[in-house]
Amino acid sequence: MSGANGEKAAFGAVKGMLYMRIQELTTTAALVRFAIIAASTFGLLLLVGFNESEARERFQGLLVGAFALKFLPIFCLTKGGETLRGELKDGTIEYLWVRPASKVELYLGFFLSGFLGTMWIVGPALIGISAAGVVLGVIGVGGLLTVWVVSVCVVASFTALSGAIGAFSSKFVVLGIFYYSFVELGLASIPNGVQKLAVSYHAENLLRGVTFGAQGFEVGHLLWIAGIGAVALGLGAAIFSQSHYVVGSEKEA
Amino acid sequence: MKKAWSAKYRRWEGEGVGVWARRLSIARYGLKLCLSGKIIKIFLVLAGAQALILSGVFFFYGQLVAPESALLDWLERLGGEQVRTMFSALTSWALLYPEICVDGIYRIMFYLLSFSGPFLSMIIVALFVHRLIANDLASNAIVIYNSKALTRWDYLIGKFTIVSSILSVVWIFPVVVSWLLGNLLSPDWSFFYHSFPSLIRGVVLGVIAVVSLSCLALLVSSLAKKTGAAVAFWILGWISLSVVASVASFAHPAFDYVSPTQAIYSLSAGIFRLLDLVMDAQGMLPFFGSFFGRMSDGMDPSDLPIDNGEVFLPLLALGAYCVISIAVVSRRIRA
Amino acid sequence: MNSIVKAEELSCFYGVVLGLNNVSFEIPAGITGLVGPNGAGKSTLIKLVTGQLAPSSGRLSVFGEKPRNNPKLLSRIGYCPEREQLPKDLRPIDWLRSLASISGVSWKETKTMAEAALDRSRLDRAHWKKRIGTYSKGMKQRVKLAQAIMHDPDLVILDEPMNGLDPMGRAEFGEILKELNQHGKSILVSSHILHELEFLCSGFVMLNWGRVLASGSQIEIRETVVEWSDEISIRCSDANGLAAHLQNQGLIRGFLAEGDELTVWVNEPEAFFKNWPNLFKGCDADVFEVRNKNQALSSIFERMTQ
Structure with missing residues (x-):
């Protein structure tokens, strides 16, 4: 289909799917959830200040150990593929398949709306963490910038990985946990370069000493994270465009 | 009219089954559905395999303390007189202090077993949590259940039976089976008697873990509007509570029990009381006494890298989770 | 006959399960009913026509082109699936705008298009601000129809559109379809209840067990029946x-x-x-x-x- 001028608008599928997602994420319930997450994360992180002498160290430990290396990967790996699988299960994907858009374009739309949905949870948590860090005086502007850049890249990469797993199987949540266990926990602890396949390894390096002024920031690590995400995105698009899905059930094609 | 009715429609006049049979029929159908995947079967086999590993350990230990076992002969041939002396000391200790040398080994092994429980439970429940209540709520099948001769409590008991049966394979089955097998294969059947307290400890921990985790699983399943969300809620809830607990414990250590995992670990330490065991061993056993003495002078137990763990607060936290779960779930499944 | 859809020895299998078995037929312009009991192969045929499935064997053409992986052809087709699920958190206008954008319409035009489609499907403007999740079955059917006709397609395909509608709703739905037909649109509508379509369609394709039992106009189908009832x-x-x-x-x-x-x-x-x-x-x-x-x-x- 074309517009009035007869030409197909560029990235129409991506635009349309993002618009749909934004509308879903700006309902009152979603906005309230956003505020609750930001407030509760902020409140929770303030507890770090109970012991002032150890606050910086504890903040660093929570930010990297609990948030970036544990919560982010598990959350994104279990949530990232939900958009595609949700549409497949509800059958609403049928409305998209019969549109004049390529499957790769549709998959890109799914990835971006999945990324947006994940960021809608991670974003307020990051706001809460950043605010708590500033209030406690344990992180500087450079550190915050690093945390945000790394977190966004990590979320994008894990969302792409989850999307690829979701394109492959409806059991993407469980497979995502397996991926986390074997690759992010397993491979990340193997030296001699194998560990570079784990996003967590790069995130850990990038965020090392972030409360002390972003000492470990190297663009190479960021490129690895982006590269892993790009490969996952390509793989997911290939699987999605070549697969036949059974709409309206949990069954595989 | 009467004739036509009896010819066209015959009312069932068989004997009605009791309410427990009806509850069990919900559980039977649910179990069939929940165990239909391949991955869950693999994990249940893994959980069950722990029983075999423990039985192997108990068998091996039993053979070590038996005066004339083939294993001991073989080890003596390998190690010579020194090994013979060492194992004959072990045999004597087992006879003299069975509460340490027999029960203690069972206690340590069951305590170690409790570390695998939370992780296996998280994975196994994640594989079927969406099929418990979320499926019925999403497909509106709950209305059909409510239209039958069952109350929502019967439905709840049926669903609870499903989760608790599956979780028992993780928490209770390995304890009971390994205790039975280990003792049956032991050289002296008095091991049954001596290791019985460990069995009780293991079963008590298992029952508490199974009940509390089953309630939590039902809660998560009833909160999800979509079936897929139940799985994500379960895993993310598990992780989030761990993170929240670790942060909140900065304010007060008791907040650590916000995480069910931490509560179970602490309860496990509280039930198995390994510090007491070590202190007893330190006081009674000549060789191990000096070995532990190197780590602690025996005056201050906190010097040792183990503790007895808290019982009351974790139990309170798990109890609170159960009460909240039952309250929420019973509301969610109301017609 | 100038046919819109043409199938020649068309078959479609789902593994070993039969969807359509060696069928040949032509669908002309106008309103055509696709009739058959549950499991007859109606939805399979519709999925083939909309390019969601590839034929296992045989040939299928829509407007003279193969529908599979053919975005250009898909822009001439509007499809209303049988499934009732719709994004419940969205307002109809937002959903329609998104779908129009996915179809390649420039963003500026999507609003006008969506509003026009909702008007044509006779969804009361008072309901436009509500979220789809709050809609009745009939209102949802109108939204589904609106997304199918929004981009002014030449062929509108409706899979069991009358399901769950009350008699008044069915009558009104029929009127909308007739109106579309008067504007030169061809319509392929499926149902397992034939009398729903008997007064609406000019032609029929009757399916059972993946085979075409009869196809053509009402008169043509009647002529194929040799035996008169007593x-x-x-x-x-x-x-x-x-x-x-x-x-x-x-x-x-x-x-x-x-x-x-x-x-x-x-x-x-x-x-x-x-x-x-x-x-x-x-x-x-x-x-x-x-x-x-x-x-x-x-x-x-x-x-x-x-």
Whole structure:
């Protein structure tokens, strides 16, 4: 289909799917959830200040150990593929398949709306963490910038990985946990370069000493994270465009 | 009219089954559905395999303390007189202090077993949590259940039976089976008697873990509007509570029990009381006494890298989770 | 015949499960009913036509082109699936705008298009601000129809659109489809209840067990049925009088009179129909309608599928 001028608008599928997602994420319930997450994360992180002498160290430990290396990967790996699988299960994907858009374009739309949905949870948590860090005086502007850049890249990469797993199987949540266990926990602890396949390894390096002024920031690590995400995105698009899905059930094609 | 009715429609006049049979029929159908995947079967086999590993350990230990076992002969041939002396000391200790040398080994092994429980439970429940209540709520099948001769409590008991049966394979089955097998294969059947307290400890921990985790699983399943969300809620809830607990414990250590995992670990330490065991061993056993003495002078137990763990607060936290779960779930499944 | 959809020896299998088995037919412009019981292969055929499935063998063309992986052709097709699920957190206008954008319409035009489509599907403007999750079944069907017709397609495909609608809703839905047809749109509408479509469609494709039982206009399908039924329904002013008249001539072997409706079982159906005006001569009753009961399209289909 074309517009009035007869030409197909560029990235129409991506635009349309993002618009749909934004509308879903700006309902009152979603906005309230956003505020609750930001407030509760902020409140929770303030507890770090109970012991002032150890606050910086504890903040660093929570930010990297609990948030970036544990919560982010598990959350994104279990949530990232939900958009595609949700549409497949509800059958609403049928409305998209019969549109004049390529499957790769549709998959890109799914990835971006999945990324947006994940960021809608991670974003307020990051706001809460950043605010708590500033209030406690344990992180500087450079550190915050690093945390945000790394977190966004990590979320994008894990969302792409989850999307690829979701394109492959409806059991993407469980497979995502397996991926986390074997690759992010397993491979990340193997030296001699194998560990570079784990996003967590790069995130850990990038965020090392972030409360002390972003000492470990190297663009190479960021490129690895982006590269892993790009490969996952390509793989997911290939699987999605070549697969036949059974709409309206949990069954595989 | 009467004739036509009896010819066209015959009312069932068989004997009605009791309410427990009806509850069990919900559980039977649910179990069939929940165990239909391949991955869950693999994990249940893994959980069950722990029983075999423990039985192997108990068998091996039993053979070590038996005066004339083939294993001991073989080890003596390998190690010579020194090994013979060492194992004959072990045999004597087992006879003299069975509460340490027999029960203690069972206690340590069951305590170690409790570390695998939370992780296996998280994975196994994640594989079927969406099929418990979320499926019925999403497909509106709950209305059909409510239209039958069952109350929502019967439905709840049926669903609870499903989760608790599956979780028992993780928490209770390995304890009971390994205790039975280990003792049956032991050289002296008095091991049954001596290791019985460990069995009780293991079963008590298992029952508490199974009940509390089953309630939590039902809660998560009833909160999800979509079936897929139940799985994500379960895993993310598990992780989030761990993170929240670790942060909140900065304010007060008791907040650590916000995480069910931490509560179970602490309860496990509280039930198995390994510090007491070590202190007893330190006081009674000549060789191990000096070995532990190197780590602690025996005056201050906190010097040792183990503790007895808290019982009351974790139990309170798990109890609170159960009460909240039952309250929420019973509301969610109301017609 | 200038056909819009043309199938030649078309088959589609889901593994070892049969969807469509070696069918050939043509669908002309106009409103065509795709009829068959559950599992007949209607949805499979629709999925093939909309390019969601690839044929296992045979050829299928829509507007002379293969539908699979053909975005250009898909822009000429509007599809309304059977499934009721819609994004419940969205307002209809937002959902339609997104779909229009996915179809490649420039963002500025999407709003006008979406509003026009909702108007054409007769969804009351008062409901436009509500979220789809709060809609009744009938309102959801209108939104589904709106997304199918929004981009002004040449062929609109509707899979069981009347499901769950009340009689008034069905009638109104039929009117909307007729209106679309008057504007030059071709419509392919599926249903497992034939009488829903009998007064709406000009042509039919009847399916059962993955095979085409009959296709063509109502007249063409009737002509394919050689056997006439012996059960005839007559609406007249004096049912008992007419029954007596026919019996006296030895034409019928039984009758049932209910009010002005007379049902007779004739001895020679074909001869009766060829000569029926003369047979009523000499009877005082006024005859309003003569119907061979089993010549209704639904009865033909019933017999075909037995």
